[in-house]
Amino acid sequence: MITLEPFTEVDFPQLISWIDNKRLLKEWSGELFAFPLTLDSLRWYIEDTNDPKTSDVFVYKATDTHTGEMVGHISLGGISWRNKAGRITRVLVGNTATRGRGYCQAMIKAIAAVGFEELGLHRISLGVYDFNQAAIRCYQRAGFHREGTLRDVERYHNEYWSLVEMSMLAHEWHALKHPVKEAQ
Secondary structure (H helix, E strand, O other), X not given: OEEEEEOOHHHHHHHHHHOOOHHHHHHHHOOOOOOOOOHHHHHHHHOOOOOOOOOOOEEEEEEEOOOOOEEEEEEEEEEEOOXXXXXXXXXXXXXXXXXXXXXXXXXXXXXXXHHHHHOOOOEEEEEEEOOOHHHHHHHHHOOOEEEEEEEXXXXXXXXXXXXXXXXXXXXXXXXXXXXXXXXX
């Protein structure tokens, strides 16, 4: 359904067009970027990424394997090689008309495969604002477990946002990939 490919400068205009308001930028990136996204800020964002020998950040575009169209963006960062842990961040299914078609779950499973199978991680975590119920359901369907909620961690105008923490461990990933058949 999708493939992950390195996110490069060629992809900047598409991401910029998707993130067309301050609230969406805040939901997607927290404090990492200021609105509007710019070519320069995105150049900084991808410096020193995607090299398993030197990087602790892997930034991807998600491409529909049938159409070749870029449908999303996702990254795996905060890698602690010592603890064999990483964190999924900046997940976005870009075109709102394509949401609900399984792209998010496919992206999450693909990035989990990178983390667990290619990088040999033991734990992958993510955080999602509690009002984003569609994303929470997507992550749970992909095999992530809800660990708890950090209450009122982000202020946006006059409201506070709480963050749901989720994770998956390597043995849970492998059980999803190779389920044990029940005895007959």
